Amino acid sequence: MEPLLEKELELAAQRKGITKSQFIIDAVERALGRKDPYQLFLKVKAESAQDPDAQRLAQAFVAEPGVPYDTEAARAALIAKLKAKHGISLD
Structure with missing residues (x-):
């Protein structure tokens, strides 16, 4: 490799916080269609729709x-609070 x-x-x-080997494995899986981000998103969304804790959390927010x-x-x-705190006036 160059x-x-x-x-x-x-x-x-390093930016992703993984090893070079894991980075290459992820890239190959993505290229072969085994790790499609959109499909993973849909899977997580479907699982969270079934999870009662996730539903309560969604309602809270x-x-x-x-x-x-x-x-x-x-x-x-x-701005008014900071001016009062630091004793700044525009007079």
């Missing part, structure tokens, strides 16, 4: 419909 290509392989494996987050008001409140 030294530059091997170094790229090594760095890519459902956002309130129709109540958008007011970014400008939150920004103004944060």
